[in-house]
Amino acid sequence: MELDRIEKLLERYFEATTTVAEEETLRDFFASGNIPVHLKPYAPMFQYFSEAKEERYTKQVPLKPRKKYLEWASVAAVVVLIFGIYFGNAYSKQQEQRKAEYAYQQTKKALSLVAANFERGTEKVAYLKEFEATKEKIYNEK
Amino acid sequence: MQQTEFLNVVLPFKDKLFRLAKRILVSREEAEDATQEILLKLWTKNKTMGNYTNVEAYAMTMTKNFCLDRLKSKQAGNLKLVHSNYEDNRTSLQEEVEVSDSLSWVEKIMEELPEQQKLVLQLRDVEQYEFDEIALLLDMKPTAIRVALSRARKTVREKLVQKHNYGIG
Known part of the structure; x- marks a missing residue:
């Protein structure tokens, strides 16, 4: 009687027309242990399904990682960037000024050197005047 | 939340x-x-x-x-291949070993099923979802699910019976 019902259920089970409750009955039947020989081959199937359902996810559920991390990282990056641009600019300006001053000093030095030499040149020219004056004297005495 | x-x-x-x-x-x-x-x-x-x-x-x-x-x-x-630690399938004299052996057989048979049948079988026979829930999950029509499920179950049965007969013979 009972077996009859199980066999009918099995038939419908393989046509996939059983309900969840009926499949539960089948699983219970094959878990019970006293299975007739001709149904034995089916047993592992149902036992396996029951066993497979026992498998658990044992790892910890890790929550709140990398939350907002990226946001803060981007804020920090922007701050660093702005500082970099600001101070970088100031530094390069300072450098430029220093260079300009150096160039100015060098030019000044060079110019004063030229001036000094020039002066020496004009001193020598003064002798030329002496020569002229003497020449005049000689001409006039003639 | x-x-x-x-x-x-x-x-x-x-x-x-x-x-x-x-x-x-x-x-x-x-x-x-x-x-x-x-x-x-x-x-x-x-x-x-x-x-x-x-x-x-x-x-x-x-x-x-x-x-x-x-x-x-x-x-x-x-x-893929790293984790397929297959067990030795020789028929053992001990009943218990045989039982757990045949259970892992079912697992292997399920592995070999086509993707869709595998999913349907998992959702229905292991997790006991109703057809309309599976339809929602897999985006399939209930009739298609029924067909896939029936095929999957029959394939498992066929291979199990095969294995069972080899075991005896």
């Missing part, structure tokens, strides 16, 4: 996610990684999660898609 609230929603079905992931990916480690990934994804979406009518179905669909993507990707392809 607060963390505890989130956990209360998610914890009841996290094992189901894991089992589905393991069914698709086979390897336990891969399945654990996948499950963790899915839970994290859910957590990052926790603000909008209240809008979903069925979080479990949503999570299951997510897991299915995620794992199938994983399978397709090269990365998983490289790992």
